Amino acid sequence: MALNRMFRACPMTGLKVHEPTEALIKANAVAAVVSLAVGGVLALLITLTRWPAVHLLPPDWFYLLLTAHGLNMLIYWIIFFEVAILYFGSSLLLGCRLATPRVAWFAFWLMVLGALMNNYAVFRGDSSVMFTSYVPMPAHPTFYLGLILFAVGALIACFVFFGTLVIAKEERTYNGSVPLVTFGALTAAIIAVFTIASGAIILIPTFMWSIGLVDSVDSLMYRTIYWAFGHSAQQINVSAHVAVWYTVAAIIFGAKPMSEKVSRMAFLLYILFITIASAHHLLTDPGLTSNWKILNTSYAIYLAVLASMVHGLTVPGAIEVAQRKKGYTRGLFEWLRKAPWGNPVFSGMFMSLVGFGFLGGISGVILGTEQLNIIMHNTIYVPGHFHATVVIGTTLAFMAITYFVLPAIFRREVSFTKMAQWQPYIFGIGMTMLALFMMGAGTLGVPRRHWDISFSGNPMGYEFPGAAYLMMGLASIGGVLAVVGGAMYVLIVVHSVFLGKRIETPGFERVRMREGYAPAMQPSGVALQAHGSAAHHAWAAPGTFTLAVVFLASFILYYFVNWKYLATVWPLK
C-alpha cells in the first residue's frame, strides 16, 4: 500500500513526517477552522442579541443560532482540532507511520458527515434544543444521528491513535517512555473514549425515541449520562490544551518540564478523576445524593484540580528555568519580560494558561462546590466559566499552536504577520471581558440561555439592577472584540493556507520505505521528543513560585467571598 510508507524530513523541526499523517492533520485542521468560522459568525449574532441595547434577533432565531453556536464551537471546532493533535502527538512525535490511514480517512469523513447532518437538523428550525438537547425537548432525528456519526468517527480516530502507539513501540521508533506531549495526547484520547461511550449510551436511545421506537427517555437519567459526555468532552480539551502548553514551551524555549515524573502523574490524575466532575450540572437535581455529588464534583476530593495546578506551575516554571539558563536572571520576572511577546505562538499560549487558571479554574471550583453552586446554577455565570476554560484555555491555545503548524505542516509562511502578532491579544482580551462580565452578571442572577432576561410582558417579570444590564453590555462589547480576534485568525489561516508564500525546503528529503517500515530513529535534537526534568526544586523558578502564591491567594479570597455572598443570599438568623 503505497499510501502508508512515505516520509519526509521536516527542515524546521527535524521531525520525520509521515505524509499520510500530514494530509490527515491538514484535513482535520481545515474542518476545525471551517467550524470555527461558522460558530464565530453565530457568536456575533448571539452577542448582539444579548447586548440589551441592541437585542438584534427575534427569540426563535436566537435559540436556533445559540444551539448551532454551541455545537460548532464546543464539538466540531475543538474535536476536529484535537484529532489533528492526536495524529501529531503520535505519528510525528514518535517518528512512525500512522496506523491505518484509510481508516483514519473514513473516520474523518464520518465526522464531516455527522457535523453536516447535525447542522442541517438545527438550521431546519425544528431542533433548537441547545447544545445539551435535554429530553423531553424533541429534535429532528438527524440531530441525534449526526451527533452519533460524528462521535463514532472521533472514536475511530482515537483508536487509530492507539494503533499508532502500538506500531511505534513494535518498530522501536522511540526509546523508553513516549514523550510528555504524546502522553498528554494519550490522556486526551483516553478521556475521549469514556466520553464518546457515554454519549453513545444516551444518544442512541434518544435517537430511537425521536423516531418512535422508544416511548420515553427519563429526563434525570438523560441528564446524568449526557453530562458524562457533555462535560467530559471539555476535559478532553483540557488535556489537549495542556499538551499544547508543553509543546509550545518546548518549541519556543527548548524547555523541559520542571519534573517530568510529576507532570506525568498529573496527567494520570486527569485520566482517573477529571471526567467525574460532570456532576457539576446536577448539583441542584433532587434524586442524587450529596455523597455522589460531593465526590464527583470535587474531582475525587480535588485530585484533578491538583493536577491542573501542577501543570499551571510546571509549564511557566519550565519556561522560567529555560530563560534563566539563557541569562535572564535579574529579579523575579526578567525571564517573563524578555519572553517573545511578539510571537503569537507564545503570547497565545501564555494568555491561555493564565486565563484558564485564574478565570476558568477558580470559577470551576466555585461552581463545583455544592453549597456555592446554588447561587449561580443556570445563571450566565456558567457560560462565563466555560468561555474562560474552553475558549481562553483551549481555543486560544489551539490558535497559538496554529502559528507553528502553518509553517511546519502546511509549509506556508504566516500571512499578515503584524495582524498575527495582535490577534491573540485582541481575542484574549475580548474573551476575558466576555467571561468576566458574564460571571459578574451571573452573580446578580442573570439567567443563561435566555432571550429576554427581564421576562418583560410576562406575569413573572423581573427587573434586574442596572449593574446587571451594564455588565451584559460590557460582556457583549468583549464578545464583539473576541469575534474580531477570531475573524483575524480565520483570515490569517485561510490566506496562509491557500495564498501564503510556500516555504522552500532545500533540505527536503522524501523517504520511500518498504512496507511496514518506519525510518530509523535519528537524533533530531527536538525538545519535543526529549525526556528529563529541568529543575529539582521549586526555587529554581522563583518568579513562577511567586505567581503560584498570587494564584492561591486569589483562589482562597474568591472562595470565601462567595461563602460570604451565600450568607447574604441565604441568611441564618
Next chain:
Amino acid sequence: MSEVARNNAKGPAAGSHEDIEDEAIPAMQHLLDNPFILLFLGVVVPTVLYVIWGVMEIVGIPIAK
C-alpha cells in the same frame, strides 16, 4: 525482535536504548508506559464512580403512587 525493530535499533539511539534496558523499570513507570492499562483505568474509574453509582441512585428513587 522483529525485522522492523532490528532495523530501527541500528539507529544512533540504539546504544542508549540497551543501556536503559539494563536498569530495572519502576512499577509506576510500567503503568504509565502501558496505554491500554491506562485506557482501562480511565474508563472504569469514572464509569464506577459517576455512571454506575449515579444510575443506581436514580433507579433507587421510589416511584410516586
